[in-house]
Every structure is written in C-alpha cells, then in structure tokens.
Amino acid sequence: MSTELSGIEALMEITARPDLVFVRGEGSWLEDHTGKRYLDFVQGWAVTSLGHCPAPLVEAITAQARQLINPSPAFYNQPSIDLAKRLVSASCFDRVFFANSGAEANEGAIKLARKWGRVRRAGAYKIITFENSFHGRTLATMSASGKPGWDTLFAPQVDGFPKARLNDLASVEALIDDQTVAIMLEPVQGEAGVLPASTGFLQALRELADLHGLLLIVDEVQTGMGRTGKMFAYQHAGITPDIMTLAKGIGGGVPLAALCAREEVSVFEHGDQGGTYNGNPLMTAAGIAVFDTINAPGFLDSVNERAQQLSEGLLRLVAKWGMKGERGQGLLRALLMDRSDGAAIVEAARNRSPEGMLLNAPRADVLRFMPALNVTADEIDLMLAWLDETISQVRG
Numbered sequence: 001m002s003t004e005l006s007g008i009e010a011l012m013e014i015t016a017r018p019d020l021v022f023v024r025g026e027g028s029w030l031e032d033h034t035g036k037r038y039l040d041f042v043q044g045w046a047v048t049s050l051g052h053c054p055a056p057l058v059e060a061i062t063a064q065a066r067q068l069i070n071p072s073p074a075f076y077n078q079p080s081i082d083l084a085k086r087l088v089s090a091s092c093f094d095r096v097f098f099a100n101s102g103a104e105a106n107e108g109a110i111k112l113a114r115k116w117g118r119v120r121r122a123g124a125y126k127i128i129t130f131e132n133s134f135h136g137r138t139l140a141t142m143s144a145s146g147k148p149g150w151d152t153l154f155a156p157q158v159d160g161f162p163k164a165r166l167n168d169l170a171s172v173e174a175l176i177d178d179q180t181v182a183i184m185l186e187p188v189q190g191e192a193g194v195l196p197a198s199t200g201f202l203q204a205l206r207e208l209a210d211l212h213g214l215l216l217i218v219d220e221v222q223t224g225m226g227r228t229g230k231m232f233a234y235q236h237a238g239i240t241p242d243i244m245t246l247a248k249g250i251g252g253g254v255p256l257a258a259l260c261a262r263e264e265v266s267v268f269e270h271g272d273q274g275g276t277y278n279g280n281p282l283m284t285a286a287g288i289a290v291f292d293t294i295n296a297p298g299f300l301d302s303v304n305e306r307a308q309q310l311s312e313g314l315l316r317l318v319a320k321w322g323m324k325g326e327r328g329q330g331l332l333r334a335l336l337m338d339r340s341d342g343a344a345i346v347e348a349a350r351n352r353s354p355e356g357m358l359l360n361a362p363r364a365d366v367l368r369f370m371p372a373l374n375v376t377a378d379e380i381d382l383m384l385a386w387l388d389e390t391i392s393q394v395r396g
C-alpha cells in the first residue's frame with residue numbers, strides 16, 4: 001500500500017472506497033496518487049457542475065478569501081445579497097435562505113412548510129413525499145425520503161411524511177387529509193435511478209395543491225442549476241412551485257445550498273431559522289461564479305446539445321447490447337440495462353488502463369451519467385467508446 005493510503009483508518013468507515021486517493025482535477029478529468037487519470041462522468045454526484053477546478057470558480061474563491069471569509073450570519077454580506085438577487089430573478093421565488101447542504105436546505109423547507117401550516121392552516125403539518133425519493137441524511141429528511149429500509153434504520157422516524165407513488169395522482173389524493181400541508185418531490189428522482197416526474201403529473205400536482213390549499217415543494221438539489229437543460233427543472237412543466245431547494249451544482253463543488261420561497265410562504269420569524277456558516281461570503285461568491293457561467297448566453301443551449309448527443313449515444317448502446325433503454329432530462333441521464341451487472345461495469349471502468357473512467361450505478365441494472373455541464377463532445381464520445389469496451393470486457 002502506498003504512503004498516500006497509510007492512515008486511512010483514521011477516517012470513520014462509512015462506505016466501501018476503492019484504494020485510491022484523488023490528488024488533482026481539471027475539467028472532466030481526475031488524477032489519483034499514482035498519476036493515473038480518470039474521465040469523470042460522476043462529478044461528485046452532479047456537484048462539480050462546471051468540472052473540476054474551473055477557472056471562474058477558483059478565481060472567485062481566491063479573490064473572496066483575500067477579502068472576507070465570514071462576518072457571521074448576524075450581518076449582511078455582499079456576495080449573499082448578490083446571489084440571492086440572481087436566484088430570485090431567474091425563478092418564480094422571492095426570498096432565499098442559504099444553507100450548506102441539500103439535506104439542510106430540505107430540512108429548512110420542511111420547517112418552513114410546518115410553520116406555514118401552523119400560521120395559515122390551523123396546525124397542518126403532514127408533507128406527502130414519494131416512494132424511492134431521496135431528500136438527504138438528517139433524521140427529518142431521511143423520514144421524508146422513500147428509500148427502502150430507511151423507515152427502520154434510525155427509528156423512530158420523524159412523523160408526518162406519508163408516501164405516494166411518483167406519476168400516480170390518485171396515490172397522492174388518497175393521502176390528503178386536514179393535517180396535510182404540502183407535497184414535496186424531486187422533478188427527476190435521481191438516486192432512484194433517474195426517474196422523471198411527467199409534465200402532466202407536475203401540472204396535476206400544482207392543481208391538486210391549489211384545490212386543497214397545500215404547498216408544492218420541489219427538491220431541485222440534483223436537478224437545479226442547469227442540470228436538466230433549463231436553469232430549474234420545474235420550468236420544463238411551466239408550473240409555479242411554492243418552495244424550491246437547491247444544493248449540489250449550485251456551489252460547483254463547495255458546500256452551498258439554498259431554500260427559495262415565494263413571498264406569501266416566507267413566514268419564518270426571527271429565531272426560527274439560522275446557522276453559523278449560512279450564506280457566508282466565501283461560498284456565496286462561489287455560487288455567483290457558477291450562476292453567471294450557467295446563465296451566460298448559449299450555455300444552456302450547449303447543455304441541451306450535449307444531452308442530445310449523450311442520449312443518442314446511449315440509445316446506440318441499447319440497440320447493440322439489447323438493453324432496455326435510456327431516460328433522463330438534460331445531462332442527468334440513465335442507461336437501463338438488461339442485466340444487473342452495474343457494479344461490475346462501474347468497477348471495470350474505473351480499473352481500465354492506462355486511463356480509468358468514473359461511472360455510477362444507482363441500481364444494479366441502471367448506470368447514471370452526471371457529467372460536467374460544460375463537458376465536450378469529444379469527452380462524451382470517449383465515454384461512450386470506453387463504456388462499450390467495458391461492457392464487452394465484463395460480459396466476455
């Protein structure tokens with residue numbers, strides 16, 4: 001074992017990690033401690049949205065670090081104001097609260113909905129969420145999630161998250177009672193294997209919420225910030241949600257998240273919500289650099305062009321290997337395989353030489369692709385060629 005790996009037992013063991021240490025990244029490429037390079041189509045789980053160490057992000061963080069890192073959330077700072085203004089102008093929301101992770105932003109959304117329920121809906125508190133959904137790893141967001149097994153993992157759960165089925169309106173209607181305050185969903189279920197909520201379903205949820213006086217909350221932690229080819233995924237359906245959460249791609253790799261709400265829902269009173277690091281200028285300056293890059297003319301057009309290319313390439317693999325299909329929105333896509341050898345393909349891709357490739361299998365028979373939003377056409381072609389090669393190697 002090399003010196004770089006000695007000492008790994010000082011880290012708490014929370015997942016099986018391969019014996020490699022990443023030391024450097026640039027765009028779609030990562031380099032490990034032996035100098036081996038990897039084509040990265042995971043990008044920190046859709047987090048490094050502009051690739052590794054992009055110049056605008058590095059420059060923004062460096063300049064802000066020299067100027068002001070954190071005056072505390074008890075005072076205003078300019079980058080947080082500037083990023084909030086950008087998010088408000090690009091969306092249907094009026095108010096932004098910054099957080100440090102997707103789970104924390106969702107926890108804030110749950111608190112805001114419960115507060116609104118107490119003030120406006122006589123104490124209604126239940127939030128309808130969905131089977132196989134993923135909202136984070138705090139106790140409340142684990143309870144909101146529909147991940148199999150999580151209902152008993154750290155029992156007792158936080159109460160009040162009945163589960164409906166995605167794209168099944170009757171299953172949502174059946175759960176509504178006088179204690180229901182909101183419906184919360186991912187526009188595309190990411191961890192479940194890239195399962196999009198249909199446009200019709202999202203529109204019907206908006207109508208249903210209006211009919212019963214409920215809030216509609218979209219968890220855009222994975223789908224937001226250009227990932228699906230629009231700034232926010234809810235915009236594909238032309239709906240107006242009441243609350244939206246963002247994380248992952250918004251910081252381009254640094255811990256930044258946001259809870260966005262319409263004015264009439266922004267009912268927090270002083271003392272209800274806060275956090276030591278929330279909205280600090282170092283992270284929000286990073287967020288501005290990411291936002292301005294994605295919002296620049298033509299950027300989302302190129303995301304959609306690359307998405308089209310990726311989709312067509314995956315369909316060629318589907319035809320060649322007799323697989324089931326591909327699905328997704330923008331640069332959040334999945335290959336639906338005919339066999340459950342996803343883990344073996346991910347491992348073989350990583351182990352290929354001289355260069356490796358990072359892929360993700362959210363389910364045994366599904367591969368998920370979350371490249372940098374500025375991935376090049378050549379990098380997509382290279383990934384598709386290497387994937388084809390890896391499938392033949394694994395399947396013999």
Ligand SMILES: *Cc1c(COP(=O)(O)O)cnc(C)c1O
Pocket residue numbers: 100101102103104106134135136137186190191219220221222247248
């Ligand atoms: C990743 C994810 C989260 C959790 O975000 P963290 O930053 O890991 O806490 C929540 N919701 C969705 C949809 C996600 O993909």
